[in-house]
Amino acid sequence: MSLQALLAARAHQEGKAQSTALYRHRAIADDPLCIVAWQLGAEPYSPGALAFGRESSGFQLYVPGYPLQRDLLFAALLEFAKNFCPAFEAYAAGPCEYREYKGKVLAVPLALPQIVVANDETIRLIGRLGRRLAYLSTTGQFAADPLLPRLGRHFMWIANHAHLPGQQLILSVAGLLGSHYATAMSALEVQSLTAMDAWVAPPSGIHGFHAAELAEDHPVGPVPKPKDGEQVHALMQDFNKARAGSTDPALVKNLAAPLFDLYGDMVEETWSLIWKVINRERHKPEAGFVARRVGEDRLKYAEHLDWMMGPADGRRKARLTPYGAAVRLNELESSNTLVAAEEAIDDPLRMLPHLLTGKALAGIVLNCNPFRTEVVGGRNCKRPSVTIRTEVPCQMPGGTELWWTSASGEKEWLVAEVTPSGGGSEVTLILQTNRAQKAGLPAIGVRACFSQFNTRPGYELHLPSQAPWTHQPAAPPETTDLEYNDSTEEAA
Numbered sequence: 001m002s003l004q005a006l007l008a009a010r011a012h013q014e015g016k017a018q019s020t021a022l023y024r025h026r027a028i029a030d031d032p033l034c035i036v037a038w039q040l041g042a043e044p045y046s047p048g049a050l051a052f053g054r055e056s057s058g059f060q061l062y063v064p065g066y067p068l069q070r071d072l073l074f075a076a077l078l079e080f081a082k083n084f085c086p087a088f089e090a091y092a093a094g095p096c097e098y099r100e101y102k103g104k105v106l107a108v109p110l111a112l113p114q115i116v117v118a119n120d121e122t123i124r125l126i127g128r129l130g131r132r133l134a135y136l137s138t139t140g141q142f143a144a145d146p147l148l149p150r151l152g153r154h155f156m157w158i159a160n161h162a163h164l165p166g167q168q169l170i171l172s173v174a175g176l177l178g179s180h181y182a183t184a185m186s187a188l189e190v191q192s193l194t195a196m197d198a199w200v201a202p203p204s205g206i207h208g209f210h211a212a213e214l215a216e217d218h219p220v221g222p223v224p225k226p227k228d229g230e231q232v233h234a235l236m237q238d239f240n241k242a243r244a245g246s247t248d249p250a251l252v253k254n255l256a257a258p259l260f261d262l263y264g265d266m267v268e269e270t271w272s273l274i275w276k277v278i279n280r281e282r283h284k285p286e287a288g289f290v291a292r293r294v295g296e297d298r299l300k301y302a303e304h305l306d307w308m309m310g311p312a313d314g315r316r317k318a319r320l321t322p323y324g325a326a327v328r329l330n331e332l333e334s335s336n337t338l339v340a341a342e343e344a345i346d347d348p349l350r351m352l353p354h355l356l357t358g359k360a361l362a363g364i365v366l367n368c369n370p371f372r373t374e375v376v377g378g379r380n381c382k383r384p385s386v387t388i389r390t391e392v393p394c395q396m397p398g399g400t401e402l403w404w405t406s407a408s409g410e411k412e413w414l415v416a417e418v419t420p421s422g423g424g425s426e427v428t429l430i431l432q433t434n435r436a437q438k439a440g441l442p443a444i445g446v447r448a449c450f451s452q453f454n455t456r457p458g459y460e461l462h463l464p465s466q467a468p469w470t471h472q473p474a475a476p477p478e479t480t481d482l483e484y485n486d487s488t489e490e491a492a
Helices: 003-014 068-091 118-132 147-161 172-180 193-200 208-215 226-243 249-256 257-281 290-308 320-344 346-356
Strands: 033-040 043-054 059-064 096-101 106-109 116-118 171-174 360-368 373-376 379-382 386-391 401-404 415-421 423-429 447-451
Touching: 003 346, 033 068, 033 118, 033 257, 033 415, 043 068, 043 118, 043 257, 059 226, 059 257, 068 106, 068 147, 068 249, 068 290, 096 290, 106 290, 116 118, 116 208, 116 257, 118 147, 118 171, 147 171, 147 290, 171 172, 172 193, 172 257, 193 208, 226 249, 226 257, 249 257, 290 346, 320 346, 346 360, 360 423, 386 415, 386 447
Parallel strands: 033 116, 116 171
Antiparallel strands: 033 043, 043 059, 096 106, 360 386, 360 447, 373 379, 386 423, 401 415, 401 447, 415 423
16 A cells, blocks of 8 residues: 555545645745636636735736627736736846846846646636737737737746646645645545645534535636536626627626626635635745745746847747757656655655655664775775664665765765664665765764655756757658650650
């Protein structure tokens, strides 16, 4: 049985979610931005309502009234953009540090520009909306306000950045709970913020299962529950009939009042739940490596704003080239590997599954010999060693490379000898360098952990200047000239 399955069984037994981490592996900014979105029925690119704000200032609600009408939808989105774009870009106007990145010197904000949303589906809706707006024409008969494509380009970049493992720039609250707690729910059910919150903090005397069952009746968006969806549809039809084709802002605002009231109640419920969870999880101690990932997000944000101010005006390719796809895949894979290593190194509870599967060992340091030497390449070189007594038998073969968790970015250790000792083992490891390590060496009598995880820089991706033939479009077939007649050949 895996540790995750064991924790899920315990959650069912105790009626409450079980923590899968001792630390919080996601950053929570002091006063982040927040977006609550509601989709219009089965229209994946049309929001029925958007709410935006901060906990400190509350939210503002934007309702198009009849989103299927382009002018009404864009008018509401323009009002949203007038608030969102300045707020999102304001971080660059605050205190900054200057860092060189890809040949440029960027002004990187010291504060994390973070956006909080209810769940991953809201992020996907933001991405779809960004895709719809990013390429709008700002000239011609049907010109859009330049702020709309600017909003779309921000949204596209945010949704794309959300795919990066460990990113902190846009935080799904349901994802935050799902990655830090184990429940007796399925992988699909844990995507429900209300159900997850009910498992984490069920009312007194109520089992988490029953609390989640009741809470699931209160969706947080972007898809409303059927009853609310039917009510929205009825009010939207009444609104559209009453406006009689008019798009006058004053008339639209007056006629859309019932929709504002309905969406306002729906947003208020989601808004309160988001901040309830955020403020509860904020009290957990933050894991050590989170700061590095925050720094990467701040740098990516600065790069994005620099691109927005460049000659491309923020426009990006809708499809990746073979070169871009290779770079992106490498970025995702290396980030995923690094984040998994960092979380395990930071958190003993995250390391526990790897101790159980033999990818790590931990125990008390019995001996540390910083002056040990061995012959390497015909020379007598210093190779410090440590001996650890583990509580369980060590099954690692000799020669296995491990990294001390307190020096995961430095040189590796090799398993030299494993000797049975009582119910466990005595394991001797040899450091593969003679240079002094920044973290020093494990001290005798303390508990040390060695694992196969490290945080050293991965390999650099070197791609050919030209894509190989396997990644190029096929050449068009040769055409046959039907009028051609070779006079040099005679028919038999």
